[in-house]
Amino acid sequence: MKLNMNLLSVKGLTKRFNNFTAVDDLSFELKQGEILGLLGANGAGKTTTINMLVGLTLPDGGKIEYFGKDFAKHRQDSLQRINFASSFNTLQGRLTVYENLIVFSNLYSIKDPKDMIDDLCKRLEIPDLLHRQYWGLSAGQRTRVNLVKSLINNPEIILMDEPTASLDPDIADKLLSLIEEFRESKKLSIVYTSHDMNEVSRVCDRVIFLSNGKIEAEDTPLGLTKQIPYAKVQLTFDGTKASMEKLLKTNKFKYEFINNSIVLITTKEKDIPKVIFTMSSGGIWITDIDIQKPTLEDFFLQVARKK
Amino acid sequence: MRIKAIFLEEIFLTKRALEVVLDIVVFPLINVILFGFISIFLQQKSSAATAQGLLMGSILWEMFRISQYTVSVSVLWEIWAKNLSNIFVSPLSDVELLTAYSISAFFKSVLMITLFSLVGYYIFHFQILTIGVWNLIFGFLNLFWFGVSLGIFLLGLIFRYGTRIQAVTWGIVFLLQPLTASFFPVSILPKFMQYLSFSLPPTYVFEAARFGLSTGQTHWDYQWISALLNLVYFFLFFALFRKLMNGAKRTGQFAKNES
Numbered sequence: 001m002k003l004n005m006n007l008l009s010v011k012g013l014t015k016r017f018n019n020f021t022a023v024d025d026l027s028f029e030l031k032q033g034e035i036l037g038l039l040g041a042n043g044a045g046k047t048t049t050i051n052m053l054v055g056l057t058l059p060d061g062g063k064i065e066y067f068g069k070d071f072a073k074h075r076q077d078s079l080q081r082i083n084f085a086s087s088f089n090t091l092q093g094r095l096t097v098y099e100n101l102i103v104f105s106n107l108y109s110i111k112d113p114k115d116m117i118d119d120l121c122k123r124l125e126i127p128d129l130l131h132r133q134y135w136g137l138s139a140g141q142r143t144r145v146n147l148v149k150s151l152i153n154n155p156e157i158i159l160m161d162e163p164t165a166s167l168d169p170d171i172a173d174k175l176l177s178l179i180e181e182f183r184e185s186k187k188l189s190i191v192y193t194s195h196d197m198n199e200v201s202r203v204c205d206r207v208i209f210l211s212n213g214k215i216e217a218e219d220t221p222l223g224l225t226k227q228i229p230y231a232k233v234q235l236t237f238d239g240t241k242a243s244m245e246k247l248l249k250t251n252k253f254k255y256e257f258i259n260n261s262i263v264l265i266t267t268k269e270k271d272i273p274k275v276i277f278t279m280s281s282g283g284i285w286i287t288d289i290d291i292q293k294p295t296l297e298d299f300f301l302q303v304a305r306k307k
Numbered sequence: 308m309r310i311k312a313i314f315l316e317e318i319f320l321t322k323r324a325l326e327v328v329l330d331i332v333v334f335p336l337i338n339v340i341l342f343g344f345i346s347i348f349l350q351q352k353s354s355a356a357t358a359q360g361l362l363m364g365s366i367l368w369e370m371f372r373i374s375q376y377t378v379s380v381s382v383l384w385e386i387w388a389k390n391l392s393n394i395f396v397s398p399l400s401d402v403e404l405l406t407a408y409s410i411s412a413f414f415k416s417v418l419m420i421t422l423f424s425l426v427g428y429y430i431f432h433f434q435i436l437t438i439g440v441w442n443l444i445f446g447f448l449n450l451f452w453f454g455v456s457l458g459i460f461l462l463g464l465i466f467r468y469g470t471r472i473q474a475v476t477w478g479i480v481f482l483l484q485p486l487t488a489s490f491f492p493v494s495i496l497p498k499f500m501q502y503l504s505f506s507l508p509p510t511y512v513f514e515a516a517r518f519g520l521s522t523g524q525t526h527w528d529y530q531w532i533s534a535l536l537n538l539v540y541f542f543l544f545f546a547l548f549r550k551l552m553n554g555a556k557r558t559g560q561f562a563k564n565e566s
Contacts, residue, residue, distance in 0.1 A: 017559055048559070054396040056562040058553065076398040084396040089565065090389045092316065094323040103319070106312030107397040133323075149393065 005032050006068075007157055007189050008053070013062035015048050015213075022048040024213035026062070030157065035183060035190040037200040037221070039296075040210035041304045046193045049210070050161050053191065054084050066157070080108065085150035086161035090142060093135030097126070097145050100134055101152060108153035120148045124178060140171035147178065157189045164199060172196075176203055197296040207296070209303060216303055221296050228294035228302060231269045235279060236262050236288035247282045269293070309399045313407030317377075320384060321415075330376060331415055332422070335369040339423045343431035360517050362433050364490040366423045367516060370416050371450040371487075371509055372480050377412035378405070378458025379465065379476040386470055389565045401552060405462075409455045416451050438519035445530040446512040452537040453508045460544035463551030469564050489513050508536040 008030035015023040023045040030036050038046045051057040053064060055075055064071040066078035091100040098117065105113030121127045124144045129137060137145065143163065150158050160179075164172040176199055182188050183203075194200050200207060201221040209217040209224065217224055237244055241260045248255045253275065254266045267275050272291060280286050321327050342365035349358035382404075385391040394404075420435075427433040435443060461476050484490075486500065487509040493501055504510045511533035515526035555561035 015559075022559075047562075051559070051562040054392075056392055056395060056556065057559050058556040060557075076400065079396060079398040082396075084392070086392070088389070089392050091393065092320060092384070092388045092390050094388075095316070095319045099315075099319045103312050103316045104393070104397065106308045106315060107394070107399055109308045109398075 006030065007032055007066065008191070009063075009065040009068075010053070011063045011065075013049065013052060013064065014060050015045075015052060015057065016060050022213050023052070023059075026210075026213065026215065028208055028215070028218070030189050030191060032156075032189055033183065033187045034206065035179075035192055035204045037204035037207040038191060038193045038210060039197075039200060039207055039300065040216075041300075044210040045213035046210055047161060048213075050084075050086075050159050050191065050193060053159055054082070055079065080153065081155060082157040082159065083150040083153055083155040084159045084161075085146050085163050087143065087146075087163055087165040087167075088161065089146070091134050091145065091149065094133065096131050096133055097121075097137070098130040100145070101130075101148060104149050104152050110152065113152070116152065116154075117148070120151055124148055139166050140168070143167055143171065143175060147175070151182065151186075154186070155188070157191070159191045161193050162195065163192075164194065164196060172199065179203055197300055201296050209299070211303055217299070224299045225294045225296055228298050229268050230266050231272060231294060232292040233265045233267060233272055233275050234258070234262060234288075234290040234292060235265065235286055236290075237279075238285040238287050244284055247279065247284060251278055251282075309397070309403045310407045310410070313394075313399070313404060314410055317381060317407070317411040320381075324384070327380075330380070331373050331419060335373065335419065336423065336426065338369065339365050339426055340430070341365075343427060343433070346431060346433070356521050359433055359437070360520055361490055362427055362431060363435065363438060363516055363520060364513060366420065366427060366435060367446060367450060367513065368484070368489045369423060370420050370447055371454045373416050373419055374409075374412040374451045374454030375458040375461070375480065376454075376476070377415050378408045378455050379461035381408050381411065382462050382465060383470065383473055383476065386465070386564050391565055392562065395561075401549070405459055405548075408458070412455055412458070413451060416447070416454075420447060437523075438516045439523060439525045441525040441527075442515050442519035442530070445525075445534070446516055449508055449512045449530065449533040449537055452534075453540060456537065456541045456544045459541075459548045463544075463548035466555040466561055466564065467551040467558075469560060483507065483509070486510075487513060492517060506536070508533040508540065511536070 006029045011027050013023055013026040026049060038049060040046050048057060052059045055071070066082060069077065071078050101117045102113065105117065110116060118127065121130060124147060126141060126144050129141055129145065134142070134145065164175055167175065179190065180203060183190065192200070192204060204221055207219065207221050207224055208215055217227065241257065244263060248263070255263050257263050265275055276289060342362050346358035346362040349361065382391070385394055424435040427435060457479070461479065464472055464475065486504050487507050488496060488504055489509065493504050493510060493514060496504055511529040515529035518524070518526040
C-alpha cells in the first residue's frame with residue numbers, strides 16, 4: 001500500500017493534570033492508509049492522547065491538525081471525517097442496534113443511511129442483530145456493532161482505544177481481520193492502542209512507544225524488536241543436569257534451567273548457531289531446539305522494567 | 308440533522324425507559340391528583356380561589372420541573388450508557404445538543420400540560436384557562452424557559468463534577484419550590500425570602516396566574532419581568548455551562564465521566 005500524505009499531524013502535544021504531566025511534548029504524524037500503534041504501560045499517556053485527538057480533553061499545549069487544518073478551529077469539519085471506537089464505550093442499551101445506528105447516521109448527516117447500515121452489518125455478519133436491544137448483546141456482538149458505528153460516516157481516520165479488550169481470542173482475531181480488510185478496501189488510517197503486543201505486531205505499520213507521556217521509541221514492530229539484541233535458545237537434552245551445567249559454565253553462557261532436561265540460554269541473536277554447535281558437540285544429546293526471537297512484548301517489558 | 312439525531316434518540320429512549328415515563332408522567336400526575344383532592348377539601352373549608360390556586364400551582368409547577376428534568380437528565384442517560392464520548396466525538400456541537408434537548412423538553416411539557424389540564428378539568432372541574440389564555444401561554448413559556456436554562460446550568464455541573472452530583476438534577480426543584488411561591492402568594496414569605504423569590508422568573512408566573520384566577524385579567528407586567536429575568540438567567544447559565552464544560556475538558560473530568 002502506498003503511504004503518502006499526512007492525514008493527522010500532532011506537534012508538541014502536552015497535557016498536565018496538576019503537577020503530573022500525562023503527555024509531554026508529543027509529536028507524530030499519521031499517513032493515509034497507515035495503522036499507527038500507540039503502546040505503553042498503564043498511565044503512559046495513551047488514552048489521554050486519544051482523548052485529546054477526539055476533543056474530549058483539551059490540551060495544555062501543542063497543536064493537532066487533521067487534513068492540514070487546525071483541529072481546535074475546525075472541530076466539526078474534522079470530526080465529520082474521523083471516528084472513534086473504544087471497548088470502554090457502549091451505545092444506548094435501551095435502544096435497538098438499528099435505532100442506535102440511525103441516531104449516529106443523523107449525527108454524521110448521512111442521507112438515506114439504511115443502505116449503509118445494511119451493507120456494514122452484512123460485512124460484519126450482524127444483520128440479524130439489527131432489531132435487538134443493544135444491552136442484550138454479547139461482548140463480541142457489541143464490539144461489531146461499535147465498529148459499524150465507527151464506520152458509519154465512511155471515515156478517513158479511526159481512533160481505536162483497545163478495541164479488542166475483553167474479547168475472546170476468536171472474536172478478537174475476526175475483528176483484526178476486519179480492520180485489515182477495511183484498511184485495504186477503504187484506505188483507512190488508524191491510530192490504535194492496545195496492551196496486546198501480538199495484535200499490535202500484526203496490524204500496525206508503525207509503533208510509538210510511550211513512557212511517562214513521552215516517546216520512548218518509534219519504529220515498525222519488527223524494528224522495535226530488533227532493538228533487543230538477545231534471543232533465547234531452549235534446549236531439551238538427554239543427559240544429566242550436572243553435565244549440562246558444567247558445559248554451560250565452561251562456555252560462560254547465560255542460562256536458566258526450566259527443569260532437569262530443559263535449559264534456556266540467553267544469547268546474542270548472531271551467536272545462536274555457535275551456541276547450538278557448542279552444545280551439540282559437547283557430548284550432550286540435544287533432542288529438541290526452540291529458538292525464541294525477541295518479540296514486541298520483550299521490548300515492552302524491557303522499557304517498562306527499565307523505568 | 309444532528310439536532311434531529313438527538314431528538315430521535317430522546318423519542319426512542321422515552322419509549323423504552325420506564326423511569327422517564329414514571330418521572331415525567333406518572334409521578335407528576337399523582338402529584339396533580341393529590342393537589343386536586345387537597346383543593347376539593349380546601350374548597351369545602353375555605354375559598355374556591357385558594358383551592359384552585361393550589362391545583363393550578365401544581366400543574367404549572369410540573370411544566371417547569373419537566374423542562375428542567377428533560378434537559379439535565381437526558382445527558383445522564385448518555386453517561387449511564389457510556390455513550391457520552393460517542394456522542395461528543397461526532398460533529399455535534401454543544402449548542403445543537405442543548406437545542407435538541409430543549410425541543411424535546413418543549414414537546415414533553417406541552418403534552419403533559421395538556422394531560423394534567425384534562426385531568427384537572429374532568430376529575431376536579433378545574434379549567435386551567437380560568438387564569439386567562441395569555442397568562443397561560445406566557446406563563447408556560449416563561450416556566451419552560453427557566454426550566455431549560457436551569458437544566459443547562461445543571462448539565463454543566465454534571466460535566467464538570469461527574470455523576471456524584473447527579474442527585475442535584477432531581478433535588479434542586481425542591482429547593483426552588485418554596486422560593487418561587489408556586490402554591491401560595493409571595494406575601495406570606497418572610498421579607499428576606501421575598502427578595503430572593505422576586506429574583507426568580509417562576510415567581511412572577513405564579514403570581515400572575517393567581518392574579519388571573521381572581522380577576523380574569525392578564526398580568527402583563529409580571530409576565531414581562533419574568534421574561535426579562537429569564538433572558539438574564541439564560542445568558543448567565545449558558546455562560547456558566549460553557550465555563551464548566553471547558554473546565555471539565557481541561558481537567559480531564561469530561562472523558563472520565565463514563566468511567
